[in-house]
Amino acid sequence: MLGVSSEALARKDNIIDVVCPWEIGSTDSTRSGHVFRWMSISETLVGVEPDGAMKPLLATAWSVDDSRLVWRFKIREGVTFHNGKPLTADAAAFSLNAARTKPGVLAKSPIAEIAAEGSELVVRLSEPFATLPSLFTHASAQILEAESYDADGNTVKVIGTGPFAITVLQTPQRLAAKAYAGYWGPKPAAEGVTYLAAPRSETRTLMVQSGDADLAFNMDAASLKRLEMTAPVKGFSTPVARTVTLKLNAARPGLDTARGRNAINAAIDRQGIAASILREPKSVANQQFSPMFGDWFLEGLPQFRYDPKFTRAEFKAMGWSEDADGYLAKDGKRLSLVLTTFSDRPELPIIATSIQESLRQAGIEAKVSVNNASAIPAGHHDGSLDMGMLARNYGVVRDPFVVVTEDFRSGGGDWGAMNWGSAELDDLIAKMKLSDGGAEYKALSQRAARIIHDEMPVIPVAWHVQTVAVSKDLANFSIDPFQLTWNLEKVTWAK
Amino acid sequence: MGKMIRAVVVPRALQAVMVAWTVGTLTFVLTRALPGDMAYRIAAGRYGYDNVDAAAAAAVRQELGLDQPPLLAYASWLWDLLTLNLGRDMVSNEPVWSEVTHQVGHSLVLALVAIAFAVLLGPALGVAAGLRRRGALDHASLALSTALRSVPPFILGIGLILVVAVELRWLPAAGHGGFAHAVLPGLALALGLAAVSSRVTRNAVVAVARSPFFAFARTKGLGEALAFRRHGVRNVAVPVVSYFGVQLIYLIEGVVVVESLFAWPGIGHALVHAIVARNVPMIQGTALVMGLMFVALNAVVDGICWGLDPRRRAS
Numbered sequence: 001m002l003g004v005s006s007e008a009l010a011r012k013d014n015i016i017d018v019v020c021p022w023e024i025g026s027t028d029s030t031r032s033g034h035v036f037r038w039m040s041i042s043e044t045l046v047g048v049e050p051d052g053a054m055k056p057l058l059a060t061a062w063s064v065d066d067s068r069l070v071w072r073f074k075i076r077e078g079v080t081f082h083n084g085k086p087l088t089a090d091a092a093a094f095s096l097n098a099a100r101t102k103p104g105v106l107a108k109s110p111i112a113e114i115a116a117e118g119s120e121l122v123v124r125l126s127e128p129f130a131t132l133p134s135l136f137t138h139a140s141a142q143i144l145e146a147e148s149y150d151a152d153g154n155t156v157k158v159i160g161t162g163p164f165a166i167t168v169l170q171t172p173q174r175l176a177a178k179a180y181a182g183y184w185g186p187k188p189a190a191e192g193v194t195y196l197a198a199p200r201s202e203t204r205t206l207m208v209q210s211g212d213a214d215l216a217f218n219m220d221a222a223s224l225k226r227l228e229m230t231a232p233v234k235g236f237s238t239p240v241a242r243t244v245t246l247k248l249n250a251a252r253p254g255l256d257t258a259r260g261r262n263a264i265n266a267a268i269d270r271q272g273i274a275a276s277i278l279r280e281p282k283s284v285a286n287q288q289f290s291p292m293f294g295d296w297f298l299e300g301l302p303q304f305r306y307d308p309k310f311t312r313a314e315f316k317a318m319g320w321s322e323d324a325d326g327y328l329a330k331d332g333k334r335l336s337l338v339l340t341t342f343s344d345r346p347e348l349p350i351i352a353t354s355i356q357e358s359l360r361q362a363g364i365e366a367k368v369s370v371n372n373a374s375a376i377p378a379g380h381h382d383g384s385l386d387m388g389m390l391a392r393n394y395g396v397v398r399d400p401f402v403v404v405t406e407d408f409r410s411g412g413g414d415w416g417a418m419n420w421g422s423a424e425l426d427d428l429i430a431k432m433k434l435s436d437g438g439a440e441y442k443a444l445s446q447r448a449a450r451i452i453h454d455e456m457p458v459i460p461v462a463w464h465v466q467t468v469a470v471s472k473d474l475a476n477f478s479i480d481p482f483q484l485t486w487n488l489e490k491v492t493w494a495k
Numbered sequence: 496m497g498k499m500i501r502a503v504v505v506p507r508a509l510q511a512v513m514v515a516w517t518v519g520t521l522t523f524v525l526t527r528a529l530p531g532d533m534a535y536r537i538a539a540g541r542y543g544y545d546n547v548d549a550a551a552a553a554a555v556r557q558e559l560g561l562d563q564p565p566l567l568a569y570a571s572w573l574w575d576l577l578t579l580n581l582g583r584d585m586v587s588n589e590p591v592w593s594e595v596t597h598q599v600g601h602s603l604v605l606a607l608v609a610i611a612f613a614v615l616l617g618p619a620l621g622v623a624a625g626l627r628r629r630g631a632l633d634h635a636s637l638a639l640s641t642a643l644r645s646v647p648p649f650i651l652g653i654g655l656i657l658v659v660a661v662e663l664r665w666l667p668a669a670g671h672g673g674f675a676h677a678v679l680p681g682l683a684l685a686l687g688l689a690a691v692s693s694r695v696t697r698n699a700v701v702a703v704a705r706s707p708f709f710a711f712a713r714t715k716g717l718g719e720a721l722a723f724r725r726h727g728v729r730n731v732a733v734p735v736v737s738y739f740g741v742q743l744i745y746l747i748e749g750v751v752v753v754e755s756l757f758a759w760p761g762i763g764h765a766l767v768h769a770i771v772a773r774n775v776p777m778i779q780g781t782a783l784v785m786g787l788m789f790v791a792l793n794a795v796v797d798g799i800c801w802g803l804d805p806r807r808r809a810s
Contacts, residue, residue, distance in 0.1 A: 019669075019758075023768070026587040031541050103542060103551040154588060170597075171587060172768070173760045174671065196670050198758035202653060203669045210660040210668040344544055372771070373544030374535035374552070381549050393545050414548040 014191040016474070016488055019204050019213040023172035023197040027148075028155045030102040032171075033139035039195055040188075040488045041177055042142040042160030045073055045092065045121070046133045048398050048482050052292055054133055058087060058143055058161060059121070068128035068434065073121040073136070079184045081145035082165035089116035095143045096121075096136075098153045104140040105397055108406070128434050130441070134398040137484060163188045163489040173197045188489035201346070205469075208233055214471040215486075220346070221279030224467055232472040239282055239290055241395025241482050242464035244351060246339075247376065247388040250412075250457055251419035254315065254328075254335045254364075255386075261456040263314035267362040268355055269306045273462055277350050283462040287453050289394055290463040292481045295445040296400050298453060311362035328363040336365040341389035342373040351461060352389045377414035390415060391464055395482040401445070405429050408452055417457035425451050498808070499801055507794040511787055518786040519576055522779045523569055526770075533773045534561050540586040540772025559585060572779070581783075582776035591780040595762065599784055601671065602761035605754070606746055608681030609688065610739070617689035618735055621696025625731075626723070628701050636697065640690035648749040652683035652756045669757045680757040684749045688742055695738045699731040706730075733804050740796030747785060 018039070025032045029042070036042040047057035059073040079087035093116045100106045100114065109132070113124040123132065135141060145159040158166055163185065164177035178192040196213070198204050205223050207213040209231045219227070224235040248255045248264070255261055274284045286303050289296040315328045315335070323329040327336070337359075341352040349370045356366040366387070369375075379385030392407070392415055394400040407416020410426050428448045435441040452458070470477050475494045478487050526533075534556035539547045541555070556562055575582060581591035624633040643651070659679060660668035666675050703709055704727070712722040751763030762781050769777035801807050 025541065025543075026589075028588070031543070031587075034543075103538075103548075103554055104546060108550075168672075170671075170760060171589075173758060176672075196758055198669055200756055203756055203758055206653070206656045206661060207668045207670070210656070210664060212660070212668045212670065342544070372531055372536055372539060374539035374547050375531060377548050377552070378532045378535040390544075396545065415545075 014189075014493070016190045016193045016215065016491060017196070017213045018193065018215045018217070018486075018488075019196045019198050019207050020217045021197065021199050021201070021204070022217075023199070024169070024175060024195070025172055026155075027158055027169070027171065028102070029142050029144065029158075030099055030104040030106075030140040033142050034483075035175075035195065036158050036160060036162075037139040037142055037484055038486045039175065039177060039193055040162045040164050040485060041158060041166055042139075042144060043162050044138070044142050044484075045075075045136040048137050048480055048484055050478070050480055052294060052398060052482070054137065054398065058092065059136070062133055064132075068130075069125045071123040071125070071132055072117075073123070075119050075121055076184065077119070079161050080182045081161055082159050082180055082182075083145055083147055084182065085145055085147075087143065087161055089119055089121045091145060092116070092121050092143050094146050095148075096141060098149055098155075099140050099142075101153060102140075105135055105138050105402060106141060109135055109402075130433060130435050130437060131397070131399045131401045135402070137482075138397045139484065164193050167192075185489070189492040190488065193488050208469045208471070211471070213469075214474055215477070216469040217466070219467045219469050221467060224469055225279075227469050231469075233469045234472060236468040236470045236477065236479075237280060237282075237465050238479055239292065239481060240464050240466045240479075241290070241292060242391045242393045243285060243288060243290065243460050244348070244389070244391045244462040244464060245288075246355065246459040246461055247380075247385070247390060247416065247418060248420075248457060248459065249383075249386050249418045251383070252337065252386055253330060253333070254320070255337075257318070258455045259314065260318060261459070263311045263318075264359070264362075264364070265456055265459050266305050266314070267308045267311040267358045267364070268304070268459065268461060269358050270304060270462065271306065273351055273354055277347055277354065278462060278465065280465045280467075283465050285460040285463045287449070288458065288460045289400060289449055293394065293400055295442045296394075296404075296449045298446065298449055301453070308358060308362035311364070315363065322363060326363060327365050334365055335363070336367070337386035338369050339366045339387045339389060340369045340371055340375050340379060340385060342371055342375065344373055345391050348389055348391065355389070355461070380412070380414050380418055383419075385418065389461075392416070392458075393483075398482055401429075401432060404448065404452075408448075408457065412457065420455070420457035422451050422455060499798070502807075503794060503797045503801055507790055507797065511790045514786040514790055515576070515783055518782050519572070519779055520569075522782045523572060523775075526773060526775050526778055527565060529773065531773070533775075534559075536771075536773035537585045540768075540774060555585075576783075581780045584777050585774045586772050586777075591776045594765070594777065595780045595784050598760060598762040598765045598781070599788070601759060602750055602754070602763065604677055605680055605684070605750060605759060605761060608677045609684035609746060609749075612681055612685030613688035613692060613739075616685065617692030618696045620689070621693040621735075622700050622731070624693065625697040625700025625704065626719075628704075633697065636693055640694050643686045643690035646687075647752070648683050648687055649752045649756055651686055652680065652753055655679050655683055669759075671757075671759055676757075676759075680753050680759055683753050683757075684746060687745060687749065688739075691742065692735060692738055696731060696735050699734045700727065703727045703730045729803055733800060736796060736799050736803065740793055743789065743792050743796075747789065 024035050043058050045059035047055045049055050058076050060076050062073045064071045075089045093114050096114050110126045110129050112126045115122050148155050148157045148159045150156045163183045165180040166177045168176040174196050176194045179188050204216040208216045227233045228235050250256055270284045286301050287298050291297045320328040320330045327334050339352050341348045343349055352368045356368050359366040376388040394403050407413040410421030412418045412420050428444050432444045473494055475492045477491050534552040538551040538555045584591055620636050624636045656668045659666050666678050670676055712726045754761040754764040766781040
């Protein structure tokens with residue numbers, strides 16, 4: 001009976017075993033679609049190159065008409081779903097329309113209608129939206145066969161077009177898939193893949209050490225270094241499209257001016273956070289968008305200064321004085337702020353605590369409150385939030401435009417600015433919607449990034465780096481910086 | 496048999512009804528009393544924190560009728576319970592019943608493996624130690640069981656993985672899918688159970704060995720083994736079985752941490768996640784099933800003791 005554990009013990013079983021902290025909450029692509037994309041089970045119309053450029057996937061080409069309201073996507077021929085049915089424009093439209101009825105990026109977009117016309121998928125918009133193709137890179141826009149849905153449009157099975165087809169799906173923790181013989185692209189080297197959600201990092205570390213897992217995600221930097229010494233494992237770290245940010249309520253005294261927000265920015269010890277918490281020098285952020293967002297990255301900016309004395313001096317220059325305990329105060333009220341964060345990303349509470357101490361040195365009293373992630377949007381809406389620490393994924397759909405619109409338009413957004421607005425930025429956003437891309441789009445996005453940088457409604461603390469422990473049995477592992485896919489079909493076995 | 500039903504089954508069945516009502520009402524009140532907006536929590540659980548916003552929370556609130564008055568919600572929940580309808584998981588939208596049965600199945604497998612290991616290890620060691628009181632084995636088993644019981648199952652689990660999975664590579668470190676996956680988490684729970692049950696057995700054996708009836712059995716010429724088999728085992732078994740009943744609480748609380756360490760999809764793991772996501776139907780469903788499991792296991796223990804101990808049948 002003990003010999004049953006084939007998937008765990010036999011090293012050379014040609015199956016890639018993945019262990020992650022993230023559970024498979026559901027079969028629904030708007031809820032857990034990312035897992036099925038990561039594991040190369042489902043695919044989207046549009047893919048992303050490692051440099052961020054869009055590439056054809058299930059759509060071979062796309063174009064927009066002169067009104068900029070009608071987009072046409074040519075559907076790839078010769079693609080079949082895992083149940084053998086062919087991919088058609090009708091099937092793609094059915095799947096996207098099902099996703100559009102649920103909360104997510106598609107529901108928020110100005111899409112008025114998605115329909116099939118021959119071998120083309122036609123998308124009609126209520127207003128121009130230049131970055132539409134990037135929406136179709138998102139996991140919630142993955143194309144599933146009609147049989148995947150029940151009569152109410154809920155996903156009950158995951159029948160995709162990817163190189164691997166699901167054989168076992170036990171939400172919320174486990175799935176297994178085998179290579180799909182009818183796949184339209186190059187055949188994967190692996191015969192199959194498995195996914196296990198193990199929320200504890202100790203478990204993931206031990207699974208890599210024992211050889212039960214070939215890929216283990218979200219390893220903290222210290223464990224990864226130790227693993228490299230004790231197990232046949234390579235550490236793999238790649239910057240991803242997430243920025244650890246400090247969201248500020250610009251209606252609070254002290255946070256209500258760009259000068260005040262920039263002064264607080266100077267109290268953040270990014271080098272220290274990168275060296276001792278994230279252990280990754282590449283994570284030091286000098287602006288909101290990391291270099292992977294070519295159009296939005298501001299070249300040539302220096303590192304932010306770290307100088308709590310400067311922070312204190314700036315506030316004094318703005319009319320604040322020190323109270324009996326050495327904290328800054330104005331009109332008899334101390335500069336005291338609650339810093340709300342959450343533990344879904346284990347580094348956030350630690351970074352928040354370090355910032356609490358830096359702010360104390362600058363004369364600002366911060367109280368860390370570790371809550372549920374939803375406390376930040378809830379606090380945004382009832383106005384009770386002072387500061388929120390989070391990790392924002394600007395690459396949800398490749399181009400940060402969608403997220404920027406949501407986060408930095410006047411009034412701010414649940415995960416972005418709060419009680420802040422810039423008429424110029426609103427104007428830029430309107431222009432970018434109409435832009436055809438290219439140099440014009442770049443100039444607009446550079447200006448938008450500059451405004452966000454100077455005004456500092458949200459403080460960029462660190463650029464996120466994804467860490468993975470990779471078994472030395474594997475070769476050609478890569479991860480796209482937008483974390484849309486883990487490219488498991490490209491992984492081969494080391495000699 | 497009719498007597499046993501009156502003495503064991505009927506009281507336990509009444510208790511089960513009370514437990515169901517109490518657990519349900521308490522979870523209902525407590526989840527409502529927890530801080531934070533439920534709609535936001537549920538939306539975070541459903542869509543992942545990147546996608547929670549006011550719109551998603553509003554959609555959840557409307558879909559689940561979260562703004563209905565608490566008393567009305569309580570009444571409708573009570574009615575659902577009476578009609579055995581546990582509702583749907585607010586995060587995954589699956590029926591709670593099918594999720595809970597899937598998880599209870601996994602937890603029961605784990606609990607049975609743990610009890611089987613504990614029964615094999617604990618009492619055998621206890622009898623051996625008790626028959627040679629103050630011998631080397633007695634002292635060694637005292638030290639070992641003290642050490643094992645004082646280490647939490649979580650640490651025991653990590654130790655077992657390090658030795659058996661990482662060093663020896665005999666068994667998988669974590670996960671589920673085959674019997675081999677159940678051995679280490681089962682053992683992590685069993686060692687703590689076996690540690691104390693071996694001492695309880697040992698004490699019971701010592702008490703029996705010193706008793707006048709055992710001395711009489713020996714005096715009338717029975718060998719030690721035969722005397723123990725005829726006059727010892729049954730007397731020793733009663734406290735040991737009752738003890739296992741009491742220790743089920745250890746098992747149930749251990750299951751919560753051990754399941755999460757071994758990535759085992761059981762009911763403890765599900766309960767923790769349901770609380771985080773404010774997934775009320777799942778909290779109620781899992782807590783209810785855990786409460787009823789407790790009553791059922793105690794009923795089984797009562798039944799076994801009833802069978803073992805003629806004094807109970809007489810009274």
